[in-house]
Amino acid sequence: MSASGYQASSKLEQPHLPHSSLPCHASPQEQRDALAAVKSQIMLYKKCIVTLEEEEKRLERSLSKVKYPILDLPVDVTSHIFLHCLPTHGRVAPSATSVPLIVAQICRHWREVALSTCGLWNSLYIDGGLDLGTVMGERTFAPNYSAQHLLRTWFSRAKGSPLSLGLNFTMRRVSPALLEVVEAYAGQIQRLDLHLWPEQFSKVRPLRTSFPLLQHLATTNSSDDAAWDFLEYSPPLRELRLLDDLSHDVSIPPSLSSLIQLEISPEISSEMLLKVLNSLPMLSTLKFCLREWEGSSITEPATPTVYPQLSSLSLASGASTSALRLVTLPNLHFLKLASFSDRDDVQKFLSRSACVIDHLVISFEGYEVDVEEDADAVFEWLETFPAVSVLEIPECPDVAALLDSLDSPGVLPRIADIRISSTVRPATIDNNYDDALIKLLHSRRDCAQSLALRRFHITFTIFRLERQVWAPGYLAESALITLIADGLDFVVKLECGTTQTWPKGYVEEDPLLINFP
Known part of the structure; x- marks a missing residue:
């Protein structure tokens, strides 16, 4: 039956109640008439109920x-699809609008599949939020009852699989009861992101417990080497992120000899850098920040030490570039430069190492690229890396000028992936922007297929959403749609509190934590 047919069938004679009861002095005949009217109304209601029950x-x-084809998929296929919906960074924050909770609310079958898929529940990231009492200096513990229940329920569904746990309580004191729940699962934890108050980090019970499966550890605390004390008794780690404020260089525990990835956020000395490289023979990925005052005092030794195992290097400050004088990295493929630095140090390092950098991250923050001299410097920087296939620019002050430089055939001839971010308001871009963009994309797509541009993502982050913001013009939109249909992964994102994308419908993950490195 159609919707209109259903509406017609539902138009039954509607019963109605008398507007008012009879007065107490009504005659017996009037009362008998009123009773008959009430019985008639009751019969009408019963007929309506019977008709509606039949329709129901x-x-x-x-x-x-009705058969829904998606519900006929094998359970293992459905589980596999659910797992692919998890964030790629591997840290899952509980949300009713994201996996796994959202798929468990669709229907009974999906809920059963979700609850039986252990891989959906083996990662949990809990943000304790802000506690005003803690900020004001009160020494009481926040109860965190909901977090305790959430952690138990979540990990109970993971059964015996290895776990990933993140606790962010830097703005709130975590209760001992919650940490006792963590202790109960310590034997299954493979990744631990622990961000606590300093005194809690050094005294909580779970840190005195064995973590036999622990391979990935990230910590934030400013206590005196509490993290390093914990590492003395840790199992062999593969990834370590230390976001502590270290007041001095520390010794490297022997337990870290198997470390593959290391990030040290506080500034370290050149001696500490060499100690890290010499003590960790398996280290392949390193992110560090050199003490700024040491930059100018580092002199290049006659024979810089060779570290063939290192393949990824991230310099967290411009001054850190001077540390390149100390090392030779022949197998380096990934390089991140925080800003324009001493190009001579970089060139000498690349020439000495004879390495092939195919993934470059460089920020142009603080440089007006539209100024001719600075634009020439940008071109020279990009020409220094002829083998780069992936280029990320996290801060670009002039997108149009950068597009012009990338359109030069001598710049990055092997580029296949471009990702640009800018805080410049899109409305300020001139009318030639569309032409420059389309010209660049066509020139990069028309080359040999093995070297063709496959991805172009650009993000504008602004503080106030204006009525007129950049969007492709009519001709540019038609050309871009054609390029997308031809296989180009093209996205323009506008971030201003919320995220808008072109073309619409594209969804990109918003990681809870920045991916390493």
Whole structure:
């Protein structure tokens, strides 16, 4: 039955109640008439109920015959699809609008599949939020009852699989009861992101417990080497992120000899850098920040030490570039430069190492690229890396000028992936922007297929959303749609509190934590 047919069938004679009761002095005949009217209304209501119940049964029978193809998929296929919906960074924050909770609310079958898929529940990131009492200096513990229940329920569904746990309580004191729940799962934890108050980090019970499966550790605390004390008794780690404020260089525990990835956020000395490289023979990925005052005092030794195992290097400050004088990295493929630095140090390092940098991250923050001299410097920087296939620019002050430089055939001839971010308001871009963009994309797509541009993502982050913001013009939009249909992964994102994308419908993950490195 169609919707209109259903509406017609539901137009039954509607019963109505008397507007007012009879007065107490009504005659017996009037009361008998009123009683008959009430019985008549009751009969009408009963007829309506019977008709509606019949319609209810008919609709239920009809819906029971409907088959949804997606529900006929094998359970293992459905589970695999659910797992692919998890964030790629591997840290899952509980949300009713994201996996796994959202798929468990669709229907009974999906809920059963979700609850039986251990891989959906083996990662949990809990943000304790802000506690005003803690900020004001009170020494009481926040109860965190909901976090305790959430952690138990979540990890109980993971069964015995290895776990990933993140606790962010830097703005709030975590209760001992919550940490006792963590202790109960310590034997299963493989990744631990622990961000606590300093005194809690050094005294909580779980840190005195063995973590036999622990391979990935990230910590934030400013206590005196509490993290390093914990590392003395830790199992062999593969990844370590230390976001502590170290007041002095520390010794490297022997337990870290198997470390593959290391990030040290506080500034370290050149001696500490060499100590790290010499003590960790398996280290392949390193992110560090050199003490700024040491930059100018580092002199290049006659024979810089060779570290063939290192393949990824991130310099967290411009001054850190001077540390390149101390090392030779022949197998380096990933390089991140925080800003324009001493190009001579970089060139000498690349020439000495004879390495092939195919993934470059460089920020142009603080440089007006549209100024001719600075634009020439940008071109020279990009020409220094002829083998780069992936280029990320996290801060670009002039997108149009950068597009012009990338359109030069001598710059990055092997580029296949470009990702640009800018805080310049898109509305300020001139009318030639569309032409420059389309010209660049066509020139990069028309080359040999093995070297063709496959991805172009650009993000504008602004503080106030204006009525007129950049969007492709009519001709540019048509050309971009054609390029996308031809296989180009093209996205323009505008971030201003919320995220808008072009073309619409594209969804990109918003990681809870920045991916390492």
